[in-house]
Amino acid sequence: MAAVEVSSLVRRYSPDAGISDVSFEAPDSAVTALLGRNGAGKTTTVEICCGLRRADSGEARVLGLDPTRDGRKLRGRLGVMPQAGGSGASGVYPSVRVEEALQLYAALYRQPLAIDDLLDTLDLQRVRRTTWRRLSGGEQQRLSLALALIGRPAVAFLDEPSAGLDVHARQTTWELVRELRSAGVAILLTTHDLAEASVLADHVVIIDSGRVVAAGSPADLTRDASTRGLRFEAPPGLPLAGLDTALPEGANAQEVRPGHYVVGPRVDPDVVASVTAWCAQQGVMADNLTTSGRSLEEVFLSLTAPDSA
Amino acid sequence: MTTLDVTPGPGAAPRYRALGAQTRMELRLALRNGEQLLLTLVIPIALLLLFVKAPIAGVPKPRIDFLMPGVLALAVMSTAFTGQAIGTGFERRYGVLRRLATTPLSRPALLSAKTIAVILVEILQVAILCAVGAALGWNPHGDPAMVVGVLLLGTACFSALGLLMAGSLRAEATLAGANLLYLVQLAIGGVAVPLTEFSDGVRHLLELLPLGAMTDGLRAVLNHGDNVPAHDWVTLAVWTGAGMLAASHWFRWDD
Secondary structure (H helix, E strand, O other): OEEEEEEEEEEEEEOOEEEEEEEEEEOOOEEEEEEOOOOHHHHHHHHHHHOOOOOOEEEEOOOOOOOOOOOHHOOOOEEEEEEOOOOOOOOOOOOOEHHHHHHHHHHEOOOOOHHHHHHHHHOOHHHOOHHHHHOOOOHHHHHHHHHHOOOOEEEEEEEEEOOOOOOOHHHHHHHHHHHHOOOOEEEEEEEEOOHHHHOOOHHHHEEOOEEEEEOHHHHHHHHHHHHEEEEEHHHHHHHHHHHHHHOOOOOOEEEEOOOEEEEEEEOHHHHHHHHHHHHHHHOOOOOEEEEOOOOOOHHHHHHHHOOOO | OOOOOOOOOOOEEOOHHHHHHHHHHHHHHHHHHHHHHHHHHHHHHHHHHHHHHHHOOOOOOHHHHHHHHHHHHHHHHHHHHHHHHHHHHHHOOOOOOOOOOHOOOOOHHHHEEEEEEEEHHHHHHHHHHHHHHHHHOOOOOOHHHHHHHHHHHHHHHHHHHHHHOOOOOOOOHHHHHHHHHHHHHHHHHOOOOOOOHHHHHHHHOOOOOOOHHHHHHHHHHHHHHOHHHHHHHHHHHHHHHHHHHHHHHHOOOOO
């Protein structure tokens, strides 16, 4: 049994908002990333899993329990980091000091982590006497993560944990998430940061307009044979008609984004040779030339609808 | 880079520990809030000093004996209603209640912590106000148990109304509304201006407001050594019951 099991979850706010069909599993000792654009339904899904919202239909099970009905049994075993959000609703009293917030949360769980260890790990020792409202955005995010983890949860729900963090803090957060995974915790995180999903997640669930449009490991999602091709970067606007005639029969070239070229549908040594030779002829340097599958970003862009707003 | 042992060791703390920690947090928030202290202590003390020392007409003598019951009722209202409504309204706005709802702290424990904190702040207020009153020559009568009874029922009543407001309105509306109601009740709750100054019809109406009933009840005991009039008990009990029913129906934990 996976730590988190979601099947056919539906929660509508209006015909266009909410989630209409979300199913996935998040096992122990693994990082599962819910990936989607703003408003895709990631947060709604997490909120149902931690008992903050009821589903219209479908089922969410966390550690085998129903998050709303068995909430009392479940809450001691969950760590929840809400999204910092536009309204500033990050869930901490603004006039409370860092250590006071941690002391409160430590008192709610049976075997909390030591506050000093958390402060050290998340680089908050310097601001332990600072009130929430005087913390920087990154410090607020790190405190919020500390509050989610202080109860030694078996399941951690992290809603955009590295939003607004600088590069160092993001690395620290990733490191901590990896340690949680090694320690056996099931981690469900939401993100729209594709780099985060590809380096951190064991499983990626892509949600778009309230539905799961793809799921699998980052490698599975990008390895798909039909999407193989030769990719390279070069100045935008190359005369690709010329390249097409130089390519072996059946292959063709496309500029998928300005300066980003893809040659397909198949890749073989002839294709590579023709492309490099043609580039040399043009006096153009082909950068980042690769024959692997698509990047997670390309998969994501191809699966999620363009902004209709 | 880190020595943190994050091996799962989940479980909820014993309830008394969670309740104790949340109560300390509520107290800290109440006492740390400067605007709040203005309402809970500075204004009541200022009222006592102003109306006792300044030659203001219409205040029955001895002035301190007339003022103390109303000021005590006002102190209860400032903490249980105004302070609690504003504090809770903003907790809702900042997502504090929502986040706590994902922790093992139960809703009854959260509400108990709030209630205990309110009562502790009130004990502090009443102690300080009584000391100031004594220094100004206050001479109270009556049964102290009766006084405590009115203060507690008043607390329950104003807490219910405060939480109703905090849980159903936007935080800014609660802030404005709770302060406005404080001022209005201060003016028409019989605190400094005796309700007998109003015409009979208006007076009966004002006595049906929670602060008017509290002031009237406390005055009966403290000034005359009488029992609290039954209509004051009934008024407060009805407001409390209605407030609790409405709050349990309309209170929303998130914004």
